[in-house]
Amino acid sequence: MKEFFFVGNQRLIIRDTAGQERFASLAPMYYRNAQSALVVYDVTKPASFVKARHWVNELKAQASPGIVIALVGNKVDLVETGDTGEEGEEEQETARKVATEEGQKLADDEGLLFFETSAKSGYNVRQVFLAIASKIPQETVRRQTTPGARRDESDGRVDLNTNATNGQAQSSSCNC
Numbered sequence: 157m158k159e160f161f162f163v164g165n166q167r168l169i170i171r172d173t174a175g176q177e178r179f180a181s182l183a184p185m186y187y188r189n190a191q192s193a194l195v196v197y198d199v200t201k202p203a204s205f206v207k208a209r210h211w212v213n214e215l216k217a218q219a220s221p222g223i224v225i226a227l228v229g230n231k232v233d234l235v236e237t238g239d240t241g242e243e244g245e246e247e248q249e250t251a252r253k254v255a256t257e258e259g260q261k262l263a264d265d266e267g268l269l270f271f272e273t274s275a276k277s278g279y280n281v282r283q284v285f286l287a288i289a290s291k292i293p294q295e296t297v298r299r300q301t302t303p304g305a306r307r308d309e310s311d312g313r314v315d316l317n318t319n320a321t322n323g324q325a326q327s328s329s330c331n332c
Contacts, residue, residue: 195211195226195228198229226284229271
């Protein structure tokens with residue numbers, strides 16, 4: 157349930173409860189001092205969007221006041237939006253059950269970042285983490301940067317485009 161993830165020289169600790177009820181009582185322990193949170197829902201399952209609303213409200217009520225929250229609609233790879241080939245009409249039946257506009261409205265109403273992604277193909281995954289990292293307050297990054305981490309001296313932010321081991325630009329196509 158706990159994973160370490162490196163973005164440049166910054167170590168991120170990621171805890172994924174997958175929204176499971178058995179972790180609900182432990183959730184405050186995980187996000188109490190969190191700098192950011194991703195609330196992920198499945199664009200093909202409306203019930204997961206309802207749960208996402210719950211988690212957004214929970215984070216707003218219980219998490220640190222400056223927490224950066226991203227609302228993420230996942231599994232866009234399952235959504236079919238191709239042409240039928242007949243006079244340019246689009247297919248009537250798609251796997252999408254939660255409209256992009258619905259997710260964007262919730263994000264706008266609550267002051268959240270909003271993305272749609274595909275964890276399977278990697279679509280937009282990196283952009284989510286880069287956007288979150290750019291929104292974390294500078295003083296928090298300065299206070300919690302680990303010794304030896306490279307920072308961009310111009311504004312104190314962690315450089316997410318360098319490799320943690322040797323400072324070289326990342327060339328990996330890993331989506332994790």
